[in-house]
Amino acid sequence: MTSSNKPQSERYNLRALCAQAILEVLEHGASLSQPLNSYANKVNDKDRALMQEICFGIMRMLPELEFYVQNLMDKVFTGKNRVVHYLLLVGLYQILYTRIPEHAAASETVNGVVVLKKQQLKGVVNGVLRSFLRQKTELNEQFKQQGNTSLHPNWLLTRIKHAYPDSWQTIINANNQRPPMWIRVNKQHDCVKEYQQKLHTKGIDTLTDNNLDCALRVVLPVPVNQLPDFELGAATVQDLSAQHAAYLLAPQDHETILDLCAAPGGKTTHILELAPQAQVLAVDIDSERVKRIHQNLKRLKLRAEVKIGDGLTPEQWCENQQFDRILLDAPCSATGVIRRHPDIKWLRRDSDIAELAKLQYQILVNIWPYLKSGGILVYATCSILPDENSAQILRFLADHDNAKQVGEMQQYLPDENGGDGFFYTKLQKS
Structure with missing residues (x-):
């Protein structure tokens, strides 16, 4: 042979x-x-x-x-x-x-x-x-x-202990677990109860979330091709904490909306599920990952303009367009999603945090002029480190008289049966 x-x-x-x-x-x-x-x-x-x-x-x-x-x-x-x-x-x-x-x-x-x-x-x-x-x-x-x-590098353990002296052990324990599987039901396709019943009929048991009505946790994770009507756009696999982004942005039909650092497109498609008539521009610097945005839009039968572009140089792809709402999912250390990507622990270095914070701040500063007066910008990261989150926003507010914070900063920490670590802040241009 x-x-x-x-x-x-x-x-x-x-x-x-x-x-x-x-x-x-x-x-x-x-x-x-x-x-x-x-x-x-x-x-x-x-x-x-x-x-x-x-x-x-x-x-x-x-x-x-x-x-x-x-x-x-x-x-x-x-x-x-x-x-x-x-x-x-x-x-x-x-x-x-x-x-x-x-x-x-x-x-x-x-x-x-x-x-x-x-x-x-x-x-x-x-x-x-x-x-x-x-x-x-x-x-x-x-x-x-x-x-x-702890199964964590010492520099990261030190930072987590410093930021969360009372809950660091819970964070470490959650990071060391296998991640739960969360899905987002597309309410344009099915109501949540109907889809939950379809899952149950296939032997897939799920639990609802008290705060997000379209989120379901799959009790025993399964391959996506086992989810009913997945290829027809009935549901998307997306972490619970990540699902907060589109709700916080609160998109409305007929608004112009920018999803910056958008790949692989989970948040882009969620925006369009909430506001199907919105004019959405999804931008990411990674040409390979941009292909995923197109795939997700196609599967969910949604339309958005998609561009390859760098958040540091919006003038190169934005022309003179201004937006009613911007979702900036800033590049970060990804320290909130370690249980999904445990290689992060060994790929990141302590020195990376200052470099990432510098990059995040520059993108935020550079995209701010493209937000309309009265418009909303949601700053998001999948980090749990204050340098990338609250410290960034406090500095930005101090430097920009025309920016005000709407509501409280939201720092989600990884939870064994809940969502990943995510940070959100809502800013309005005055």
Whole structure:
């Protein structure tokens, strides 16, 4: 049988792919979604789900897994063999956090060494994993006493403790959980109760939210293609806290509205679900992510103008247009969505926060002239750090006599069964 005729399952080793994905993130600074997307067409649906579980899980539990490797090896793999270090993390994660039988997990991980063309290291990998199986309980006790049990880098832990001295532990605990699945029901398509019943008929149980009537939490997360009429636009997967943005903006039909830093388009489509006759311009700097805006608009059968543009230079894409409302979802540290993107913990640096705060403030200052007098701007981030949120707004208000705050600043913190960490402020031009 030639290699091209082999069944798909024989053409790849899932554990080797996972190790390469982790290497891309931790050694080369890639976002985890990049290698996962590029490997997605190499694996079948079942393995795709397992690949995501392993890779996201390793990012979540990284300090624990690293602790075990350091205690089981005299010298860790470096250089061209570094990928084997990440393969060990893959093996350990499976043993600890999946239902795969321990010896099967170890065996498949050892097979991954061959696929990675590191056959000479098979014995070492096998030995480390077998040692871990023997010493698992003892090593786990050692980790609890000596290891980084917060599973966060020290700089981020320090910032969270400083900002939230009374609730930092709750935030850390929420960050270390798997994220809940929230959906937004498109009320142009179904009333919420009807759609909830459709879900129930398919065996998908949901819970409502007390504050947002179109939000439903899926009790046991499912792939989006299992949601009834998803491709017909009946619902959108969107975190609970993110769903507040469009409501706070309060769009009205026939208004001109700018959604800046709009990709992948969840908030753009929500604006249009609330005000279908609004004239919406969605702008983002990332040409790849802009494609997602188009896809979401098409699926929901909504119309908006979409442009690739930089929030720092609105004169290049805005012409002389002014807007009744602007939603600025500013680029940020994403420290509020760590449970959805645990690689953020290891990709961000402490020094990034000041740079991001500078960028956010400049975008806010540069877009402000494009808001009509009397118009509303909603400033949003998925951060929980005050430098990017309340401090920005207080500075902006001090620098701009024609800006006033409407209502209170809203800082949502990640909640185990609730929404992610998000910040919102509503400003009006006087």
